[in-house]
Amino acid sequence: MTQPQIAFLGTGLMGGPMAANLLKAGFSVTAWNRTAAKAQALGPLGARAAASPGAAAADADIVITMVSDGPAAADLLFSQGVADTMKRGAVLVDMSSIKPAEARDHAERLRARGLDHLDAPVSGGTRGAEAASLAIMAGGDADVFERLLPVLSAMGRPVRVGPHGAGQLSKLTNQAIVAATIGIVAEAMLFAGKGGADPAAIRAALKGGFADSIVLQQHGERMTTGNFAPGAASRTQLKDIENVLSEAQSLGLALPLVEHMRSRYARFIDELDGAGKDHSGIYLELLDLNGMA
Numbered sequence: 001m002t003q004p005q006i007a008f009l010g011t012g013l014m015g016g017p018m019a020a021n022l023l024k025a026g027f028s029v030t031a032w033n034r035t036a037a038k039a040q041a042l043g044p045l046g047a048r049a050a051a052s053p054g055a056a057a058a059d060a061d062i063v064i065t066m067v068s069d070g071p072a073a074a075d076l077l078f079s080q081g082v083a084d085t086m087k088r089g090a091v092l093v094d095m096s097s098i099k100p101a102e103a104r105d106h107a108e109r110l111r112a113r114g115l116d117h118l119d120a121p122v123s124g125g126t127r128g129a130e131a132a133s134l135a136i137m138a139g140g141d142a143d144v145f146e147r148l149l150p151v152l153s154a155m156g157r158p159v160r161v162g163p164h165g166a167g168q169l170s171k172l173t174n175q176a177i178v179a180a181t182i183g184i185v186a187e188a189m190l191f192a193g194k195g196g197a198d199p200a201a202i203r204a205a206l207k208g209g210f211a212d213s214i215v216l217q218q219h220g221e222r223m224t225t226g227n228f229a230p231g232a233a234s235r236t237q238l239k240d241i242e243n244v245l246s247e248a249q250s251l252g253l254a255l256p257l258v259e260h261m262r263s264r265y266a267r268f269i270d271e272l273d274g275a276g277k278d279h280s281g282i283y284l285e286l287l288d289l290n291g292m293a
């Protein structure tokens with residue numbers, strides 16, 4: 001596909017830098033965001049701002065959505081005019097993290113209107129979004145994925161993981177691992193620090209070993225320096241955990257570690273004002289649990 005017109009809907013913490021990278025790669029982008037200032041901020045990079053999601057989608061070959069959750073994505077697509085105004089043969093790429101069942105439903109409803117769909121959620125946080133190094137997990141038809149590769153590659157590293165919904169399943173797998181890893185990294189940082197070691201030195205020592213991870217290095221540092229400004233908000237982490245458990249229930253599976261992290265994040269959000277704090281903020285909940293808040 002040469003010089004496709006792209007509409008980018010949802011330019012929040014993640015969508016903003018992702019749209020910026022499309023512009024930097026030379027793509028033509030029309031941006032829309034519910035809070036208009038966030039889309040207008042892309043103007044200096046060459047984005048056109050649209051007055052409504054439908055207006056943004058009308059001329060687009062590719063419509064990218066990056067909003068909070070499944071209901072927000074469905075609202076944009078089917079209540080705010082996006083599916084109605086998209087050109088026949090255009091592709092909707094939903095990069096939001098939503099339930100696999102919702103992604104399959106959206107794909108089906110779009111197909112009935114002659115529109116293609118990819119679910120392509122991401123991992124890597126705002127740092128990965130800014131560096132165009134996101135893990136992009138795509139579900140949908142192989143030929144649609146191939147056509148979209150140049151666009152997706154401007155935001156990160158796309159891999160097709162299966163049919164519609166598989167991208168979301170992959171993202172939920174990722175989020176289950178992230179949630180449980182953040183939980184144990186918090187315990188390790190607290191344990192090491194309280195025991196008299198330097199947690200930063202321990203992170204350096206563990207580099208390259210079996211316990212190493214981006215969560216250990218990045219979120220471990222956030223915990224010991226007390227930086228909980230959201231790269232990924234705890235409310236978003238809890239949404240993903242709820243989606244993992246809802247999918248697991250429909251598969252007849254018990255996932256005890258994920259269940260445990262659900263109750264921890266719910267307590268952090270409901271009792272400790274954690275909703276807008278970074279998901280590494282579960283460290284604060286652990287401090288509270290230990291009477292050290």
Ligand code: NA7
Pocket residue numbers: 010011012013014015033034035038066067068069071072075076095096097098231232233236
């Ligand atoms: P943010 O920064 O909270 O962004 C959420 C975006 O979704 C933001 O642009 C919101 O607009 C938008 N939003 C939320 N609800 C709606 C509705 N109903 N209609 C239109 N737009 C809406 O979160 P992230 O960027 O970290 O996350 C985005 C996705 O990536 C999410 O699925 C994560 O799990 C992963 P606003 O600016 O609030 O007006």
